[in-house]
Amino acid sequence: MTTGLQLSEVTKYYAEGSNRIAALAHVSISVEPGEFVAVVGPSGSGKSTFLSIAGALLKASEGEAKLNGHSISKLTAQELADLRLKEVGFIMQSSNLVPYLSVLDQLLIVKKMSGKVSKEDKAFAVKLLEELGLGSKLNSFPEELSGGEKQRTAIARALINNPGIILADEPTASLDTKRAHEVVSLIAHEVRTRRKAAIMVTHDERMLEYCDKVYRMEDGRLFEQ
Template sequence: MRHRLLLDHIKRTFEDGGMQRTILDNLNLQVAEGELVAVMGPSGSGKSTFLSIAGALLEPTSGDVLLDGESITGKNKKELTDIRLRRLGFIFQSANLIPYLKVEEQLVLVAKMGGMNKSTAVRRARELLNKLGLTHRLHAYPEKLSGGERQRVAIARALMNDPAVLLADEPTASLDASRGMDVVRLLAGEAKERGKSAVMVTHDERILSLCDRVLYLEDGRLVEKQMVLR
């Protein structure tokens, strides 16, 4: 089984009033292709730090992050930007769509930044939007979309450059139960169909039954627990 994302003995510390605080402490994680993993934990437990390190936005104090078996630790700024653009797909709580770009344009911009020619980008954008049931919203601006539609556009945008890993930060927080379930089904489906590794930080217990594993961030480490899903 191939693990597209691997975090190996990750430690992250910082100075706070002359004291050294440890946020992540010998954290390990392997996510196989086709797998959707949920990460939970209370506020202040280090979930944002964890996701930033997994997403090449923050350097660990020690340890290693590997994408498809290749270490990304120690890469320079330009290399990390390229990794984030081509090999990682980010989905945020608020979708973070550009207000003055239409739906299709949101996707094409990301693809062009990744070096895809315009005709290929347009074709891929329309294929993804069709798959996600958004063809009728092709030329709509974000303000005209529902919350669920905006998140589906964000998922399509994250998939444009065919990343190895999908990272989602509270993607259902602003959605009702039905739309939240739909969004997570899409994430799980894309991971399985396209052989990607997906990690979702969430507080939303309603959607945990759709995940392959549920991990809890405790004392700087990820712990797997069995829980009864209602």
């Protein structure tokens, strides 16, 4: 079974009045386990649609998207939801933490969504947070964290289900330069040591040094730089 992420000739149309607008046009990309890829491009170039298809949030109009060997187009809505939970870790622009949950519980709630939380799950969550420098913050709430700590919590949460695919959408948008480097170097480290296929959409050219490949998106088309 092929692992990682494969998009093959993916096109996504949206209806606008009686017209069809192609938000993505014949996009093909393959990201292997342990590979960290960046996608750059102006607003409105199709990056969000691309990430939504890569993360099984949207189905392509044409072409095929495969996540860890699963073909998205053939799945029901429930199967897609299960696939997202098990196979995809999302890291968003703002950390999207739940305000009333502690740092540790931000991770355990993801585990609860897929069943009950075992002792092993809790131990793995603690280990992840310690690895990301949050060992002293397990019982802290989001309002007590810095921007960098919130994003590190979000990275740990993306990894808690041990997904095959990590998708980061502008993960440094709300961070200063030092914190931005810290966060992206951590993502890169986790991707390589844990063998995840990872894509980061970014406007931040300074972060490209951490990536194995850089693609540019323009008018719904993807080009390797």
